[in-house]
Amino acid sequence: MDPANAREAIREAALDVQEGADIIMVKPALPYLDIIRAVREQFDLPVAAYSVSGEYSMIKAACRRGGSRRSG
Numbered sequence: 001m002d003p004a005n006a007r008e009a010i011r012e013a014a015l016d017v018q019e020g021a022d023i024i025m026v027k028p029a030l031p032y033l034d035i036i037r038a039v040r041e042q043f044d045l046p047v048a049a050y051s052v053s054g055e056y057s058m059i060k061a062a063c064r065r066g067g068s069r070r071s072g
Contacts, residue, residue, distance in 0.1 A: 009035045010042060017043055028052045030059070 001008055009032070013024050022045065026036050029049035040047045051059075 006035055013039050023048055028055045030055050
């Protein structure tokens with residue numbers, strides 16, 4: 001799947017729903033926040049977001065360096 005193509009992601013989710021999915025899983029979570037929102041708005045199923053290990057490591061490293069602090 002092309003990661004830059006949100007319409008394709010929605011089509012794939014629709015196919016999963018048609019095939020009887022009980023939940024829609026989006027991964028990796030962080031770069032697909034827009035997809036998570038779109039899927040949630042379009043389908044009446046629970047949506048789960050999964051952070052892959054590299055994504056989790058990146059967030060933890062940013063926190064250790066103070067990347068989570070808001071400026072201003």
